Amino acid sequence: MTMPGAGRYMATVVGVHGAVVAMHAGAHHALGLTQPLWQALFIALVIVLGPPVALGLWRLRRYRAGAWLLLGTMAAALLFGAYFHFVETGPDHMGFVPDTGVGWLFRISAVLLTITEAWGCRAGLRLARAVPRPPSRTSAPFPGPPP
Numbered sequence: 001m002t003m004p005g006a007g008r009y010m011a012t013v014v015g016v017h018g019a020v021v022a023m024h025a026g027a028h029h030a031l032g033l034t035q036p037l038w039q040a041l042f043i044a045l046v047i048v049l050g051p052p053v054a055l056g057l058w059r060l061r062r063y064r065a066g067a068w069l070l071l072g073t074m075a076a077a078l079l080f081g082a083y084f085h086f087v088e089t090g091p092d093h094m095g096f097v098p099d100t101g102v103g104w105l106f107r108i109s110a111v112l113l114t115i116t117e118a119w120g121c122r123a124g125l126r127l128a129r130a131v132p133r134p135p136s137r138t139s140a141p142f143p144g145p146p147p
Contacts (some may be wrong), residue, residue, distance in 0.1 A: 006127055010058050012144040013123045017074075021048060024109035030102040034058040039084075047077045049108050051120065061132040071124025078117035105127065120145040 028034075035043065050073030058066030084092045094110055097103040 006063075006130055007058055009130055010014070010055055010066070010123060010127060013070070013120050014055045017113075017120055018048075020109055020116050022114045023105065024113055027102055027106035027109055031097065031106060033106075035092070041082060042076075045071050050074075050077070054124075057128075064128065067124050067127035067131060069124075071121055071128060074117045074120030074124055078114065078121060081110065081113050081117065085114075126144070 034040075045093045051070060052064045054069035054073060057063075057065075057069060060066075074132070085094050087093075090096070094107050
């Protein structure tokens with residue numbers, strides 16, 4: 001994968017994820033679901049801002065940092081969403097959302113978040129592996145003691 005092609009791939013992943021996040025946030029708002037402050041901060045910093053910052057790093061040619069940040073934020077988002085949507089009993093759990101049109105939007109977008117965040121993890125790992133490693137500082141022969 002070329003670096004320009006990899007950048008377009010990352011932009012696609014980040015853009016699709018952002019669209020699904022917006023759809024899910026709209027469903028949250030319509031259902032009146034709120035989160036504690038720590039969850040709201042996590043969502044804002046990791047789920048909403050993290051992937052675009054990773055893309056920005058990539059565009060600034062900080063390829064390795066961008067790829068690892070994408071992987072890290074998507075993995076954290078995946079674990080957070082999977083826990084609160086499918087495991088933890090509470091208002092954010094898919095089983096407790098009403099069977100209304102907005103409730104179905106919430107459910108569909110929660111599943112789509114899981115899919116896009118897993119895709120983001122795969123993309124981050126794939127991109128991190130595609131970045132050429134810098135030459136090792138110890139790869140040059142040791143010159144020995146000065147004369």
